[in-house]
Amino acid sequence: MRLLFLILFVLVTTNIYSQGLVFDNDLYQKRILLKRDRSDKYPKSFSLKAYAPYVFAQQNSTCVAHAIAVARTIAFAYNRKLTDIKVVSANVFSPHWVYFRNKQLGDDNCSKGLNLENAINDLIVHGIPRLVSVEYKEYYPFTKTVLCNYYPDSYNNDTNEALKYKIDEVYRINDLDGIKLALSKGMPIVVGMLIPDSFTKSNSKLWIPTANDNLENSFGHSMVIVGYDDNAYGGSVEIMNSWGVNWGDHGFIRIKYSDFLKFTLGAYGFFEQFSLGSNHIIAKDTSYSKDLKLSKSIDLKSKSLYSKHLKDFEPSVK
Incomplete structure (x- = not known):
């Protein structure tokens, strides 16, 4: 995987700008690497899917914000053994917070995406x-009003x-062993x-690339490995996307190891040091999570919109 990453970075240089993901390899390489100790062992399979919330249907180029919010939610649920999807979804974290705080100047319609490294660092420092x-309950995904260029009056409290x-x-993860180690440790x-x-047209449990698929005509996207x-x-690997439940296998999809390595830019393991004495509050009112589930009725116009990403996107590097 290290070699594949190296080859990929040579092809696309330092930064990948796309319909949602800005990937900075220089910053990525400086992040702490998840290392395997001699005592570390992991099973032949492991899943955090039981700790996942309802699948989001992102609006505009907000994949990084959704991936970070969902990963933080899964880490929270795993450490507290929350497996009721209604309870997990009642504790889901805010994608808009992530996007609003980390968006580029002039991005008033959430179209420029986020630098993944910057957004992760903001999560570490500011939560x-x-x-x-x-x-x-006034904004998407509960209504059709999408937050983008402004923030509700609750900013100080939030x-x-x-x-x-x-x-x-x-942690930075740069091979399959790291993927397995991180997941088996609840990350x-x-x-x-x-x-x-x-990939945008997938409607099955497994994504199988076609002969026409290549790195040059692909766009950057961020998701969560569960x-x-x-x-x-x-x-x-099994991936949770943010394209709604009408894509893939109800919003999830499997990717063969070899295909995953070919198309991957980088991976990040989210670690939470949990203790019973923490001041975290578990929300038990699941009434709004029911609204979240129902919000799939205002899902994206999935496949046609995802295909439009490729039609409109011209890869550029900086």
Whole structure:
């Protein structure tokens, strides 16, 4: 995987600008690497899917914000053994907080995407509030009103809440062993990938690249790895996307190890140091999570819109 990363970086240079993901390899390489100790062992399969919230349907180029919010939610749920999807979704964190704080100047319609490294560092230092404190109940995904160029009046309160939910560390992962180690230790993984046309049109459990797929005509996208299985399809990872439940396998998809390595830019393991004495509050009112589930009725115009990403996107480097 290290060699594949190196080859890929030579092809695309330092930064990848796209419909959602800005990937900075220089900053990525400076991040702490997750290393395997001699005593570390991991099973042939492991999954954090049971700790995932409802699948989001992102609006505009907000994949990085959604991936970070979902990964933070899964880490929170895993450490507190929350597996009821209604309870997990009642504790889901806010994508808009991530995007609003880290967007580029002049990005008034959430179209320029985020620098993944910057957004992760902001999470480590400043944390993240819950979606119920920010988007609920006047904004998407609960209504058709999408937050982008402004923030609700709750910003000061949300800033204080966010500090309670900082992530303790985010590790750089540069091979499959690291993927397996991180997941088996309860770390959801945010991944940056180059996505070809066939991926946007996936409607099955497994994505199989076509002969026409290549790195040059792909766009950057960020998602969450929730599991791996050495036996499924000859070895595969399972990814949770933010394109709604009408894409892939109800919003999830498996990718064979070899294909995953070919199209991956970088991966990040989200580690939370949890103790029973922490001041985190578990939201038990699941009434709004029901609204979140129902919000899939105002889902993106999935496949046609995702294909439009490729039609409109011209890769550029800086």
